[in-house]
Amino acid sequence: MPADLPMLDGRALPALGFGLYKVPAEQTAEVVAAGLDAGYRLVDGAEFYGNERELGEALRRAEQQGVARDALTVTSKFWGEASQEPAAVREAFAQSERALGTPIDVYMIHWPRPARDRYVDVWRTLVELRDEGRVRTLGVSNFTHEHLRRLIEETGVTPAINQVESHPWLPQHELRAFHRHHGIVTQAWSPLGRSRVLHDPTIQRIAAAHGVSPAQAIIRWHLQLGGALIPKSTHPHRLRENLDVDGFRLGDDDMAAIAALETGERTGTHPDDRN
Ligand code: A2P
Numbered sequence: 001m002p003a004d005l006p007m008l009d010g011r012a013l014p015a016l017g018f019g020l021y022k023v024p025a026e027q028t029a030e031v032v033a034a035g036l037d038a039g040y041r042l043v044d045g046a047e048f049y050g051n052e053r054e055l056g057e058a059l060r061r062a063e064q065q066g067v068a069r070d071a072l073t074v075t076s077k078f079w080g081e082a083s084q085e086p087a088a089v090r091e092a093f094a095q096s097e098r099a100l101g102t103p104i105d106v107y108m109i110h111w112p113r114p115a116r117d118r119y120v121d122v123w124r125t126l127v128e129l130r131d132e133g134r135v136r137t138l139g140v141s142n143f144t145h146e147h148l149r150r151l152i153e154e155t156g157v158t159p160a161i162n163q164v165e166s167h168p169w170l171p172q173h174e175l176r177a178f179h180r181h182h183g184i185v186t187q188a189w190s191p192l193g194r195s196r197v198l199h200d201p202t203i204q205r206i207a208a209a210h211g212v213s214p215a216q217a218i219i220r221w222h223l224q225l226g227g228a229l230i231p232k233s234t235h236p237h238r239l240r241e242n243l244d245v246d247g248f249r250l251g252d253d254d255m256a257a258i259a260a261l262e263t264g265e266r267t268g269t270h271p272d273d274r275n
Contacts, residue, residue, distance in 0.1 A: 001039055002223050007160040008183040009137055014073055015223055017042025019230035025051045027234055032058035034236035036067050038243055044230040046077035046110060047092055052099035059102055077110035077141055084118035089125040108139040112147045115275040120154050127157050142271040145178040161185045165268050167193035168261040191222055191229035194267040202257050210248045219245045221258050
């Protein structure tokens with residue numbers, strides 16, 4: 001199991017978690033049970049994924065079977081499409097809390113929605129929730145360095161995590177450098193490029209040379225960049241495979257070959273385009 005990453009709020013974040021985006025509600029219990037059984041200690045959920053109730057049920061079942069809740073990190077995110085008013089942020093948080101039936105460890109702003117220009121105020125409400133003791137760690141998702149700079153300058157509170165799309169075609173080197181400078185953990189979503197990057201010939205060559213799968217080679221690359229990531233899979237054997245990445249290291253030549261794959265291609269929306 002890869003080592004935890006230190007966060008600026010003094011807590012530790014499991015470097016490898018698994019995500020529940022696009023996991024159907026009816027499959028969530030099974031996927032969460034398989035993930036926890038494989039040894040994951042971070043589950044990335046969100047209001048938008050439509051499976052928080054099922055995630056909560058799976059966490060309760062795991063606890064009954066001996067998985068200590070305080071050993072787990074559970075994430076939720078504020079979607080904010082309908083309203084960005086403070087009352088709406090509080091209501092969304094309370095709704096996720098109720099659906100999960102367990103405290104939220106990490107709460108994030110899901111998208112900055114920059115055309116609305118409200119994310120600084122949304123962040124202030126998240127900071128209040130943290131100060132009230134309702135959530136431990138605050139993060140954001142899909143923030144560019146400009147959005148982060150405003151949060152930091154206008155509120156003085158730096159997010160502990162920025163969860164962004166990143167994979168070998170979109171390594172986000174500049175944003176990672178900004179994160180490093182401010183002590184923010186980079187947590188990659190779609191770390192396998194929604195499986196498309198698995199077919200890249202360079203990735204396949206490097207994986208074969210190390211006797212691992214393409215997914216394992218990409219996961220190792222993320223970890224060696226110093227980042228966290230949440231590969232998604234609905235298959236128990238792939239969840240296990242994706243966690244089994246401690247037995248090899250990519251060399252400098254492998255890292256350089258992967259760096260050359262950058263095309264800027266996204267599998268999801270650009271942060272400035274969602275409002
Ligand atoms: P599945 O859920 O059917 O296992 P990302 O995390 O970048 O969004 O990628 C998720 C996609 O990659 C899903 O389609 C998932 O398929 C697939 N996937 C995840 N892990 C592996 C793996 N070890 N081998 C092959 N495909 C994988």
